[in-house]
Amino acid sequence: MRQLYALIDCNSFYCSCERICEPSLKRRPVVVLSNNDGCVIARTSEAKALGIAMGAPYFQVRGQLAQAGVAVRSSNYTLYADISNRVMRVIASMMPAIEVYSIDECWADLTGVADPESLGRQARARLLQEIGMPVGVGISTTKTLAKLANWAAKKWPATGGVVDLSEPARQQKLLRIAPVSEVWGVGRRSAAKLASLNIQTAWDLSQFDVPTLRKHFGVTMERTARELNGVSCLSMHDGPPPKQAICSSKMFGRKLHEIQPICEALASYVSRAAEKLRSQASLAGGLQVSLQTQIHNPDMPRYSNSISVALPTPTDDTRDLLKAALEALDQIYRPGYAYAKCAVLLMNLSQRGEVTVDLFAPAPKPGADRLMQVMDEINQKSGRGTLRLGRVPALPGWGMRRDMLSQRATTDWEELICVRG
DNA sequence: TCTGGGGTCCTAGGACCC
């Protein structure tokens, strides 16, 4: 039977979430900013039409946004995660097998579905009605083609947000007009390099000599070209495989000079990374700590360093991870710099029960597993950071700037939406 | 003043081993 994939992708996801909880925003262009209100990471179509670039530094476009009456919001990940879960639940209830691909999109395996386009339209209508989330649906015989169909569904409103690209004739028609830069897996660099080979459209790429592509770009581009020709190289995954590395890193809300507040920030990042580690039932065998000053201002003295350490025994205990991380930080910290960011990367991950414990390794702290489990349960129920290590302050001086934060309208009793009758 | 965070995969090159 012919394979069929659908890609369901929310339109301007973060902005749409803000609109769901604040309906007056539906009549205005909206943008959402990154952590620390640094740059623009989501734009509604009206904001895009104003020429606001993805990744534009906020301080550079602030005037333009204000003048055009664009609503600006800090990113509210608590809200977005909750809306995402609702969207995925609805899709999962309607489609055979789904693979959640990111916070705002998922794949569905529509192999054997009698009328895939109609199913796509039903899903789209339900998401709009029940959650208020607009989505695009692309359907085709490979993931790369489904992704391109999704692009078409968003680009041409006349499609009604759903494009079924399973027929070869329709595939070819779209491939000929789609710029190669819109193909999934072709980034800015490759697009420029492809242009030098006179490859401008998705069609040009699909017709190009495969061995030459492989020589110039590697197997990834070869796969992309094959997928454009309807040869499926990427399949469905049931769930995301366990991550091979887990990273937590953030810019500080302000520059830090002393080691003390950096230790606090690092403790908070290690706590977050350790939560993620436990949620996929992994143990870390080592970790890397990095520290850097800001990179954008050439007038300030710059310093950037990182160090990797092996843990005496693979662990998921926040306390052990933090001890190793703080020792590592101590080795790379140099006084006299204005630090902007630090990060922790948990590495050499293994699944619990998969490794043989070293007979001579230090014994784990008694009750450690249970303690971590209880801590995760409390934080899951009552909000991240309710129970934390003493190293992590309740109200850090280095925390994120989020001056335009919306309410946690769906996850916090104190911040529910008020409706006046 | 102010430029995100968290991942993946692939490749090349060096160290090391037999």
Add this chain to the structure above:
DNA sequence: TCTGGGGTCCTAGGACCC
């Protein structure tokens, strides 16, 4: 002057994605 062949593992860096 001449200096093997084949393999593994690790790391760094590039490119990409959302």
